[in-house]
Amino acid sequence: MNSPHLSRGSKQPPPPKSGKLRLYSNRFCPYSQRVVLVLDAKKIPYDVVNINLSNKPDWIYDKNPYGKIPTLELDNGDCLYESSIIADYLDEKYHQHPLHAKDPLQKAKDKILIEQFNRIITTMYRVMMNVGRIGLDDDEAISEGLTTFEKELGRRGTQFYSGNKPGMLDFMIWPWCERADILKLFGNQHLLKREKYKKLMEWRRRMTEEPTVKKSILDSDYHIKYLQSYRAGMPDYDFILNSK
Amino acid sequence: MNSPHLSRGSKQPPPPKSGKLRLYSNRFCPYSQRVVLVLDAKKIPYDVVNINLSNKPDWIYDKNPYGKIPTLELDNGDCLYESSIIADYLDEKYHQHPLHAKDPLQKAKDKILIEQFNRIITTMYRVMMNVGRIGLDDDEAISEGLTTFEKELGRRGTQFYSGNKPGMLDFMIWPWCERADILKLFGNQHLLKREKYKKLMEWRRRMTEEPTVKKSILDSDYHIKYLQSYRAGMPDYDFILNSK
Known part of the structure; x- marks a missing residue:
């Protein structure tokens, strides 16, 4: 989850191991965290590829025409986006630990x-x-x-x-x-x-x-540090690698 | 569907007959038409109360805190809003004529x-x-x-x-x-x-x-006439009563 954020020019990571979903994400993106929470709550196996949003790798546009994250890549290569659509999909597709009300x-x-x-x-x-x-x-x-x-x-x-x-x-x-x-x-x-x-x-x-929340939660200090870098015009997504 | 659009000061209509849903709507609102199409496609019994959007009756705020349409009122008095949420609800609740893909x-x-x-x-x-x-x-x-x-x-x-x-x-x-x-x-x-x-x-x-579409479709002439009244600052929702 805290892997480096890949930028333009970076090599595209190999496909995930069979049976795993792949989440294109960003450690500080709250919409991506929504999907992370759903995956973790439902105990669905996945790996994460973090994307540098201020200098995106070209290949992200092969996954999502808008180059946006979160994007979820499935086993068969299909990609889904929009956090709430992905969340609903996961809850419908994977029956364990249902998150939506049944009614x-x-x-x-x-x-x-x-x-x-x-x-x-x-x-x-x-x-x-x-x-x-x-x-x-x-x-x-x-x-x-x-x-x-x-x-x-x-x-x-x-x-x-x-x-x-x-x-x-x-x-x-x-x-x-x-x-x-x-x-x-x-x-x-x-x-x-x-x-x-x-x-x-x-x-x-x-x-x-909650164990699910604990897996992705960051202290306010981290959020503030990121926000300060963003507001200064040089968003730093990777400082967390050295601090965690 | 072409009933008069109720304005501020108008009497609140009595509840729908038992077993019927009630749609607060507007004849020219495309979001309301979405819900009409779903109700008609699934053959769910409902009645329509049209709302004058430029001079809303006070009681619409009892149905929807934002006073917005479409709002769907259920048998038990509960109200739902947001066209796509209502559409998904109807498709999940009423199993006949499913509209979403099963997969x-x-x-x-x-x-x-x-x-x-x-x-x-x-x-x-x-x-x-x-x-x-x-x-x-x-x-x-x-x-x-x-x-x-x-x-x-x-x-x-x-x-x-x-x-x-x-x-x-x-x-x-x-x-x-x-x-x-x-x-x-x-x-x-x-x-x-x-x-x-x-x-x-x-x-x-x-x-x-399609029979479902035919039930609510309006000729472009009607849409244009409505749009002209809207752009002139005096939206006329009711001219259709005299013309249809």
């Missing part, structure tokens, strides 16, 4: 919440990548979104959104929750007031103790 | 194409609603997108994307294909050259002959 209605409700979470993602992305300081609109979008998720956890009355263990909704929102502390760097004091989101904070603590 | 890989590939079609949708929306004339970038986005779909139909070698009858992918892209001729009003001569998209044009003709 179509509950599944649809969870998918609506994943969709709603996109508003938080968009705002976080804008704040972390482009804008130096959080504005009032961003504040509102994030706190409105988090309030929805806080209430929903209360309404469900379970440890995780999916019950007594994390499921698809938990994993689809996790990568951004893992990075939430970074917002403090750019946000105002009121933004992530823990007392407003007690249940979410408890959920977040529980998630960090 | 998870084929289903994922179809979902990637639906996702790719969003680029065409975004461009069409921008062109039809805001910008008077198509620019070169828009040209390219649309012709690149259509070329993908033209080639895909050739690769599959079937009458419809889903085989010998239309399936989820066919229905998810149809509402914008139904409206494609409108682009000529705003586009340049080269945009929709039929000879570039022979297979797509054949597919489109076949789609217009």
Whole structure:
């Protein structure tokens, strides 16, 4: 998972060993982490090829016409992309450790919440990548979104959104929750007031103790260091190789 | 389906008859039409409540926190939104006339194409609603997108994307294909050259002959008349009541 990020001019790695899936990924990409979490939760064998997103190898376009990650390469050479499509595919194809609710209605409700979470993602992305300081609109979008998720956890009355263990909704929102502390760097004091989101904070603590989450989690320090390199115009994806 | 579009101040309609789903919709909304197509293809009983989008009734916010359509109301009062989530829900919940491929890989590939079609949708929306004339970038986005779909139909070698009858992918892209001729009003001569998209044009003709499509299809004249009212700042959703 912490292999070097391959750049333009790098040799294309040989195909994965038979029976293994191959994930084209990036260690700091939250969408890639979604797929990693699903693969790990379902205990599906895979290997990872990390891609340098600021200087992509040409051959990534043979896997994905847009050269985007995450891209999942199958046994037969077929490639899938879009994190939520890959996640749904894996859950349908591999029956062990099901992540989506069995009931179509509950599944649809969870998918609506994943969709709603996109508003938080968009705002976080804008704040972390482009804008130096959080504005009032961003504040509102994030706190409105988090309030929805806080209430929903209360309404469900379970440890995780999916019950007594994390499921698809938990994993689809996790990568951004893992990075939430970074917002403090750019946000105002009121933004992530823990007392407003007690249940979410408890959920977040529980998630960090899950074996699946532990496999890919990074401390905020790492996320911040990466973000600083990104904002300085020279994203450094590989510093983690020397530090971990 | 052609009932009047209800506005602010209008009385909330009584719940649907038992066993019927209720679709909050708009006769000219392509996303709503997606759900209509799925309901009709699967022969699921439903009724329609049309919403005036430029002057929404307050009670629509009880059904959907964003007041958006399409919103599907279930027997038990639960409401679902987001057209593709509703479509997937209906296909999972109601087993008759399945629309998605059974094979998870084929289903994922179809979902990637639906996702790719969003680029065409975004461009069409921008062109039809805001910008008077198509620019070169828009040209390219649309012709690149259509070329993908033209080639895909050739690769599959079937009458419809889903085989010998239309399936989820066919229905998810149809509402914008139904409206494609409108682009000529705003586009340049080269945009929709039929000879570039022979297979797509054949597919489109076949789609217009499908009973499911016939139930909701409108002539380009209607779409143009609606669009003109929209662009003039006074969207008229109800002229169709007097003309059909």
